[in-house]
Amino acid sequence: MSAVFSSVAPYPPAGAAAFLPMTLSAIIGTPGLGGLADDAWAAEYAAEATWQALLGGCTCVRRRNFPESLRRLSASVAAYAGDGAGRRQRDRIASFELWAVEALAEGDGAEFAEACAGYDAALARALVTAPHLS
Numbered sequence: 001m002s003a004v005f006s007s008v009a010p011y012p013p014a015g016a017a018a019f020l021p022m023t024l025s026a027i028i029g030t031p032g033l034g035g036l037a038d039d040a041w042a043a044e045y046a047a048e049a050t051w052q053a054l055l056g057g058c059t060c061v062r063r064r065n066f067p068e069s070l071r072r073l074s075a076s077v078a079a080y081a082g083d084g085a086g087r088r089q090r091d092r093i094a095s096f097e098l099w100a101v102e103a104l105a106e107g108d109g110a111e112f113a114e115a116c117a118g119y120d121a122a123l124a125r126a127l128v129t130a131p132h133l134s
Helices: 021-029 034-056 061-081 085-106 109-128
Strands: none
Touching: 021 034, 021 109, 034 061, 034 109, 061 085, 061 109, 085 109
């Protein structure tokens, strides 16, 4: 799925996000991060669709698209994380990404939600502590 959400409709308020609220708030609130918004909103929408599919016991395409959305967002954020401490941030993001994908594969909704919360926190931390954005 390759969509540019900013050209389709205005972004919803950051408080409207259920899975990546801290990440979206960091992007919206930090000059220089606007380029990440499309990947972040794509991952948010993929997480919402995946959650609905998990609750319904569906193994449809919506569930299969989620890992790729996370991978794209993780790669986009990694570009902002920098070196040194940024490497630890990227490793943390990768571990939460893997946890979310594994929880999805197992069909474990509780683990999925917990992994998404950790992923969101790791992404947001990487963004707000990025050395070149301070």
